[in-house]
Amino acid sequence: MTDSQPQMQDWNAFAEQWNEQFLDALEENMEAQAKFVESWSETVGEASDETEISDGLEGYARAYETWMNASQQMVDRMNDQLEGEDVDLEEFRDIWLNTSNEAFKDVMSTTAFAKMTGESVGDVLELQQQADEASQETLRTLGFATGDDVVEVGDRLVELERRQHAVEQKLDRVLEHLEDEQ
Template identity: 85%
Template structure:
């Protein structure tokens, strides 16, 4: 009995070892992709030295800073009003910060520098996603499990078979009709 378990244990060990190697390869690929992403992002930020983009970005951040300073002043004013006995609703404080956050983000996000960095970041993230999907598909194949592309292929083949079956049924119906008409 111990001899029959030996080959099974060895097969399992080989399988686990192969799976671990694939996992480590995928992890290494992921880390390399993340490093490329960080390098790309750093280069993008460094490349924003074009004068128009840089000045637009600085102006956007300055407007956002001014918006926050105005909100701080509003908070101080309303706090003083409350200390002087005025009935100040606590929700006013929340609304001041929420509205300020919206305005400040709008100021920053409307700059060309932000748009450029966001566009490049989205591109890098999509590339990273594709690499992760490829690594996952490779791992699933290694484990003998179907992947999304396998399921799509099976579905396409099934649709084609149904289409052909329908065509054969139509031809058969015409042949039967023709035979019935001759009788």
């Protein structure tokens, strides 16, 4: 009887740890799904074309189905564990990681996502250009050389080197001519 008590305590501790990890994973999954739905709702809400909205909703539906399949896989593997099968905890992590990848593929392959990404990139490039212009102006005001100034100096140096080389070639020809006359 004393041998069975430590085994039962080990089992209880293992089951408790496993349940906690499962609940943590389930909570993280729900949070990820909520963030995903919120982000997707914003994207679809911004889409103005009926085709984009339809495509976006189809992508969301595929992603949702992917998440539900992962949930079913989790339940199946948990049942396998409870029935005594040796299930590695990393397998649960892998299910969620693979599911995340698949769900994002479902969403990213839509025209609504492409439109949102294109608009975001355009906005970022515009902001970057404005920041570059502001920093150039600030440097000029403070009396420092700007990137444009450095490029201009570089261009002038290249032109001076080209001219110097041409003068050296002419001078060599003149010297050769003078040597030939002597």
